[in-house]
Amino acid sequence: MAKVSIVMGSDSDMPVMAKAVEVLERFGVDYEMRIISAHREPDVFFEYAKGAKDRGVQVIIAGAGKAAHLPGMCAALFEGPVVGIPMKTSDLGGVDSLYSIVQMPTGVPVATVAINGGANAGILAVKMLAMADSALASKLHDFIVEQKESVEKKDGQLQADGYKSFL
16 A cells, blocks of 8 residues: 555656655655646546545655646645645746745645755655654664765765865
8 A cells, every 4th residue: 555645747747756756665665656637637636635545645745847736736635744846847947836836825735845856755755654653764764874974975085085086
């Protein structure tokens, strides 16, 4: 049963959403993935969002560009947390998507990551799930330690070899 549902409005969003998938797979979190347009097929979208809880979904990651209504509508219909990923757009560089997702009315929050922030959306979903899953929390701790050690290793290399070793 999928704990995380990943939904996007277009297949053009797939490269960004795939970053969330990579994170979920790394942590062994079950997920489902859908392409659903809130504007072009609202009946399918309503069925998807309203039925998420019954499918065992605990977090929705929703990516959208331009008007970016998908994450907000997920938050309106799904009782659990929604993480919104604003997609970079050719018109306004994704700022339009960002504003659309982050400016939700009181009572209908969407946790919003950076423009094209698929990996961070996956990590945030893992952090949410880890609150009630000690095995997942342990994996998350190991991930955080790995990140710290990676930075320390790079700094050690910089101190030993100078900046030219990074060029």
